[in-house]
Amino acid sequence: MSIDKNAVLKVARLSRIRTSDEEAEVLSGELSNILQMIEELNEVNTDGVEPMTSVVEMEAPLREDKVTDGGIPDKVLANAPEEAAGFFVVPKVVE
Numbered sequence: 001m002s003i004d005k006n007a008v009l010k011v012a013r014l015s016r017i018r019t020s021d022e023e024a025e026v027l028s029g030e031l032s033n034i035l036q037m038i039e040e041l042n043e044v045n046t047d048g049v050e051p052m053t054s055v056v057e058m059e060a061p062l063r064e065d066k067v068t069d070g071g072i073p074d075k076v077l078a079n080a081p082e083e084a085a086g087f088f089v090v091p092k093v094v095e
Helices: 005-014 021-042 073-077
Strands: none
């Protein structure tokens, strides 16, 4: 599959990306090459190959799911630019 300059200009217009005719010409060639590589990958026989979520076989470390209060409000509020009565003070954004 190849993409012509007009298709690139149309996608650029829909994406609201300013593209000159010269850039569109270059992009059409690059996008056509990408689509050609994808077509080559589609020809590869993947029967019996399980999908992977990562190239490294690993499991996410799990921890006990328990609710805690944190117990460190002073340390958390130490990061606040402004604090009042144990809460973060933020500027009013809705009137």
